[in-house]
């Protein structure tokens with residue numbers, strides 16, 4: 001059928017036209033990260049040209065993806081044990097690397113045990129859906145800004161759900177109050193909300209959970225490695241880990257690798273291990289990835305150097321943006337969202353940053369954020385220099401100037 005579209009193909013082409021008309025068609029930047037040069041990377045443009053750019057939107061907040069201990073642990077594991085794990089966890093795919101990493105995250109959060117999944121997405125999906133299925137007549141109370149992976153898990157659990165307004169304790173309490181005392185309840189929330197950069201009132205949510213007999217499920221994906229004296233997340237920093245029933249995290253962000261995990265009481269984790277399809281029916285992660293992740297987790301339990309550099313840079317960056325008059329969402333976290341509010345203008349800002357300033361920022365659009373709140377989500381990492389930070393602040397100051405040609409786009 002070369003040259004003529006089938007009906008199937010035409011349908012999908014029309015879907016794409018619709019997405020393009022809304023200004024939210026996504027183009028991926030092809031990058032080549034260079035060990036020793038982070039946050040610099042090579043950008044391979046569609047026309048074949050290559051240039052060095054500075055990454056300003058990554059989640060490798062501490063540069064652990066290029067940490068020599070992390071790289072060596074991965075190389076060593078691959079050379080000793082090979083490329084793949086060789087099976088699903090149940091059928092020959094449980095390696096020493098899995099067991100060691102699960103012990104490491106259980107220790108990180110002070111929990112009885114841990115369980116590793118292919119990614120944080122799969123961990124949330126598998127854990128929440130299983131909790132929802134196994135607890136009879138359960139209702140899950142979910143923050144309205146929860147990540148897509150938590151929403152997928154809650155849907156998969158096919159139990160009742162109630163959505164409370166983002167970080168709104170009064171609303172959460174009114175919903176809890178409306179439920180029978182004996183009904184099982186799970187409060188599912190995040191510590192750091194990565195698109196707004198704000199942090200949940202964890203202590204107050206734990207107080208409500210205690211009062212109304214709810215199970216607490218906390219996603220610390222954007223906090224593990226970064227917050228707390230051992231990188232245990234915001235709950236560790238605030239001395240609240242023991243009040244959270246299940247803590248979920250990823251090795252893909254501050255730990256610079258890949259994979260997700262949950263930690264909690266043995267019986268609960270064992271039930272999820274025994275039931276969750278996303279855990280059972282897939283080949284387990286390769287030992288090299290797990291060994292690297294374990295090296296990153298263990299390193300950040302004892303080293304505060306990377307966290308120190310990150311927070312110094314975040315404070316510096318926020319101060320520079322304030323002086324430059326750039327309006328950003330001033331949450332407590334390390335993430336700096338700058339809302340543009342219109343998809344085409346947002347994309348144009350990022351195009352100019354890339355072409356004229358060699359600064360790589362991916363525009364964030366619907367469905368990652370609500371329509372009309374399209375934004376830049378800026379991340380200063382431990383590896384950015386003073387000059388990098390000043391350079392980004394200056395670039396934004398120029399783009400936000402009332403005289404900039406960009407005004408014509410908006």
Ligand SMILES: *Cc1c(COP(=O)(O)O)cnc(C)c1O
Pocket residue numbers: 119120121122124147149190194219221222250251252259260
């Ligand atoms: C990225 C993210 C996840 C998924 O983690 P991955 O390891 O990338 O699959 C889960 N929750 C939140 C809040 C996230 O931002």
